[in-house]
Amino acid sequence: MARKLAVFVSSVQKELEDERLIVQNLLNTDSFLASHFTPLLFEFEPAAPDKADEACLAALDGCDAYLLIVGRQYGARAGTVSITHAEYRRAKQRGLPILAFIRGERSVEREAGTRKLLDELDRDGFKYKRFEHVVALQREVRAALVKLAKERFGSPRPATRTRSRSRPSRPRRPSSRSRRCACGGATWISSWRSNCSARSG
Numbered sequence: 001m002a003r004k005l006a007v008f009v010s011s012v013q014k015e016l017e018d019e020r021l022i023v024q025n026l027l028n029t030d031s032f033l034a035s036h037f038t039p040l041l042f043e044f045e046p047a048a049p050d051k052a053d054e055a056c057l058a059a060l061d062g063c064d065a066y067l068l069i070v071g072r073q074y075g076a077r078a079g080t081v082s083i084t085h086a087e088y089r090r091a092k093q094r095g096l097p098i099l100a101f102i103r104g105e106r107s108v109e110r111e112a113g114t115r116k117l118l119d120e121l122d123r124d125g126f127k128y129k130r131f132e133h134v135v136a137l138q139r140e141v142r143a144a145l146v147k148l149a150k151e152r153f154g155s156p157r158p159a160t161r162t163r164s165r166s167r168p169s170r171p172r173r174p175s176s177r178s179r180r181c182a183c184g185g186a187t188w189i190s191s192w193r194s195n196c197s198a199r200s201g
Contacts, residue, residue, distance in 0.1 A: 004038045005064040005153065007145070008096075010087045012075035013043055019069050019103070022134045023141055030142060036149050037065075053078035057090050065148060066091035067141070068100040070121075074113030085117050092124065097152055099144045100128035101137060 027039040075082040
């Protein structure tokens with residue numbers, strides 16, 4: 001079996017916690033993505049003696065793709081730029097595929113450092129996608145990774161399901177699980193946090 005490709009998820013952790021968890025869950029549960037990719041979120045890495053900013057960059061160096069999520073906040077600094085900004089520049093330096101997703105329209109008010117990061121992203125010429133909620137983020141991330149798997153790494157696209165014409169399928173009432181997923185993943189996040197609280201107790 002071919003080695004899975006590690007995707008480094010980069011963003012301000014506190015502001016975009018839900019988005020990070022949604023991306024992690026998508027890569028772990030989608031059958032196609034789970035067979036080709038594994039997410040790396042730095043907050044789930046083991047404790048290490050290195051400084052946090054150095055450890056982030058070291059973890060990034062071991063990855064095959066870089067996934068950036070940008071919101072309003074710039075985040076903690078590592079020298080002259082934020083840790084997220086430093087991760088973005090390291091990904092460029094290493095020539096990693098860069099997939100960028102921006103929460104909100106261009107008119108959204110953002111911190112000065114965030115605006116500089118977005119200006120740099122524009123100058124670098126990377127195509128990015130905007131999203132307003134986690135359902136849209138899931139859709140955009142999946143589409144980008146499927147395309148990346150096919151174009152950069154030679155993996156086939158996931159097979160599409162076809163219905164038999166001889167026996168039309170009866171419409172099914174959505175399950176409670178699918179209705180919860182359509183609400184933006186909030187129920188899953190709540191369940192994940194509850195389980196974590198139970199284990200830590």
